[in-house]
Amino acid sequence: MIPPETKAPARGLVTDDLHKIRKVGAPLLSPASDDLVYHVSVAYLDGNEYHDEIILLLADSAEKQILGHGNAHAWSPDGTEILYETESGELHIYALQDQKSRFLAQRHDSTYFFNHLADKNCTWSPDGKYIAYLSADITGEENSETEEVRIFDDLLYKTKGGRGRPMYADRAYTHIYVIPAAGGTPVTLTLGTFNEHSTTWSPDSRHIAFISNRSSQPDDTQQSDVWKVDIETKTITRLTEHTGLTYQPTWSPDGKNIAFLAVSCTFGTNDSTAEDTHIALISAEGGQFHYITKTFDRRIEHLRWHPLGKYIYFLAGDQGCTSIYRVNVENEAVEIIQGGSGCITEFCLDSSEEDFVFVKSDTNHPAALFKTINQSKEIEQITHENADWLQTKNLxxxxxxxxxxxxxxxxxxxxxxxxxxxxxxxxxxxxxxxxxxxxxxxxxxxxxxxxxxxxxxxxxxxxxxxxxxxxxxxxxxxxxxxxxxxxxxxxxxxxxxxxxxxxxxxxxxxxxxxxxxxxxxxxxxxxxxxxxxxxxxxxxxxxxxxxxxxxxxxxxxxxxxxxxxxxxxxxxxxxxxxxxxxxxxxxxxxxxxxxxxxxxxxxxxxxxxxxxxxxxxxxxxxxxxxxxxxxxxxxxxxxxxxxxxxxxxxxxxxxxxxxx
Missing domain, CATH: 3.40.50.1820 (Alpha/Beta hydrolase fold, catalytic domain)
Structure with missing residues (x-):
């Protein structure tokens, strides 16, 4: 054994370490317990690719269960089942009691790019009866890389490229579907030559709000609004009408209002705007919306209502730190809830409605999951995916x-x-x-x-x-x-x-x-x-x-x-x-x-x-x-x-x- 005083000093990060970094994200807490599902992005050198592992961590067990490769979307309202999606776009429901999955529906993803904040989410209705999901109407008429001639008559005819995408976007439109959670035939709620994304259920499970650009030239005019659709009549109602972009609507717990992110700009973009996103609030029946965070003067993302409806929690960056804040819906007062040196990228409220699970990294540590205890009086690290190799490094x-x-x-x-x-x-x-x-x-x-x-x-x-x-x-x-x-x-x-x-x-x-x-x-x-x-x-x-x-x-x-x-x-x-x-x-x-x-x-x-x-x-x-x-x-x-x-x-x- 080499004497301690003669050991070589620890090295810093080298390129051979890059594949060891396991990236944690997307935490979802059960609404009924402290059961947690999240994903870990893992590099596989043999295939030269990454896969997202869906991890289930039960509150009464220290053992992790890997449900498969893909991403988890939602818990059932009673906390007994998990809706997740495989890498091939299959939606499955995993039942905790019998530890088995059942196929629900096949989701198709268009290669058309909306914007960086668009959410192609799949959501469970509050009454537990339905799953809403977004899927493209793939018809076989998409641009093909093998055709000898391509014809373009739109402006956003390219994909983002990379990650196995074709160079050119398909002509498929993304629409909202609902299917019984018990299984059955999907029903299309929205049709036509427009795209929908970023859905949220009303608390009574009768409506779904969403984002759509329904301008006369959606490829050219980067403007979008909040809309809602009645799941029984399929009636679509426009809720906002403004010059700018809207993102990520979320219905208030009492069903009266919808909060969303917005910018008000003459020239919008599908990239990031100079204008900081702020929280806007509008009646669920439509009308004029108003901003409730303009005095905060920071860029806002990732909205979450408190179950009692008094506060909206969100993330914002300030001088190199990204922290959890909340705004009082009535008096618009903003306060920091969880911060410190580091960057929090995602969070969710636990079943007590007073504590959080969140994803945080700092200068010397890749992202890990943490949870607060006793109304944030204590913080406990949940995951240690990178602990072993980090111990050998001098960062x-x-x-x-x-x-x-x-x-x-x-x-x-x-x-x-x-x-x-x-x-x-x-x-x-x-x-x-x-x-x-x-x-x-x-x-x-x-x-x-x-x-x-x-x-x-x-x-x-x-x-x-x-x-x-x-x-x-x-x-x-x-x-x-x-x-x-x-x-x-x-x-x-x-x-x-x-x-x-x-x-x-x-x-x-x-x-x-x-x-x-x-x-x-x-x-x-x-x-x-x-x-x-x-x-x-x-x-x-x-x-x-x-x-x-x-x-x-x-x-x-x-x-x-x-x-x-x-x-x-x-x-x-x-x-x-x-x-x-x-x-x-x-x-x-x-x-x-x-x-x-x-x-x-x-x-x-x-x-x-x-x-x-x-x-x-x-x-x-x-x-x-x-x-x-x-x-x-x-x-x-x-x-x-x-x-x-x-x-x-x-x-x-x-x-x-x-x-x-």
Missing amino acids: REAETFWFQSFDSTFVQGWLMPPVDFDETQHSPLILVIHGGPHNMFGYDFDERMHLLSQAGYAVVFINPRGSHGYGQAFSNGTLGNWGGGDYQDLMSGVDFVLEQNAWLDRDQLGVTGQSYGGFMTNWIVTQTSRFKAAVADGGLSNLVSFAGTSLYHSLMESEFGGRAYEQFDLLWKWSPLRNAGKVTTPTLLLHGETDNEVPFSQAEEMYVALKKAGVKTRLIQYKGEGHGWRPDLKPRSKADLHTRMIAWFDTYVKATVNEQ
Whole structure:
């Protein structure tokens, strides 16, 4: 045995660890007990794929039961059965008493993309008699990848790409179906040339509210409203009528009102808006709705009514933390219920109606399930899916800092030292930039940071203007201005950490980012030569061509206030490609082959320009991969991508001046 004093120090995160990370989510508590169902996303290297395991954890047993691969949708109102869906779209009901499943219905999923907050949920009626689910009317007339000719006469003709999706969307519409929970023949409640999603039952089980875009040009006009349908007469009633988008309705326990998320914007988008989502309340009979969280001034998601109807619980990000809050429906007072350093992504109330089960991660720990006890006086961790391998790792904490940017705006960032940090030695520094542009960095587990830290780099990550979590004015900071104030925020943040930390080497800087972070990486190398290397992952380079080729063509309208042909000069002004001739920084471009969110052509345009300008550059295409937020990459693609990123920085950042 090696004496303790001679043992090698623990390593940080390496690419071989990525497949070990088990991602926990989607907790559902029984309405009648503390029985819990949730899922765990597991990487399978042999098949180079991920599967979601449906896990049942009974209150009176420490043993976990795996119900299968797929996702759980709902408990029966009496807590004796679970509605779940297999990976092939089959709906099944699992009975706790006999531990058997029975087939209920086949659900079909369209490849048409609604928006990031659309919920294709399956729900149990409060009286326990019916299951409502969303399914596409697959007819066989969808676009085929094998046809010699394709004809397009709509605007949203592309899928998101990746994850085994075809490149082009089918022509199927998604509608609401109901079926007896005991089994039987499904009945279609909604028909026609519109899509429905995000359903919620009325407490009396007579109506279902839902979201639909029923404008004259739903592919072009990103507007949506709350509707309801009578399950007996199939009568559909429009409840809201406004300029903007609505999301995720949920019926009040007394049946009088419906709460939902909304934004009120002239130019909507199927991507994320600059406008923060807020809770709106409307009578179940329709009429004018009103916002009840505008004074809170933070972006809101994940609504849950308290069973007594006095409060609505929700999630919101604030200065890098995502916490559970609640709003008093009567006086609109908002208070934090469960927070602290970390990011809560999902939660549910327990049967006592006073405590929670929630999903939370922090800088050094992937997401796990926790529960509060005695009205949040205590917190207990339920799952420990990553505990064994984490014990063998040395993961650095990231410390937050604030600085004043070029115009005296206060901006927040974080600095993570390398695993082998030695204050007497100079360390290279990598700037990592988030996507969006309205995402938020913070106290969340990000694999890139730890991989770079283990590779010997300090990592700085910043929430520049445009990020959410700092109020609406800050979130609006990139409107009509991609690469202006946000670029200056990032450069000011880099200057600040270099001034405050003498152990950082200002001559060994690198920059990387994904999606909008990839755009900003491309932009940065056209504005400055201070970075020795850049890695643009799924980034934009030409906003003009993006506006005509991306699934999110409406994003350019939402961010720049008009059609691309009306804002051509402005879009070209903020396109990295416009200044590609000024680049000297060695730049690696990583991109998914079937990415329709940020098309592969965006990387091609930048690559060709840099190559012709004589810049050291390389383009890596990941076959069959889309945009997909890098956690969705296949296991081997994810490992390869991060390996190439680190190797590029090792080659050009760590090299001495003479070597370059």
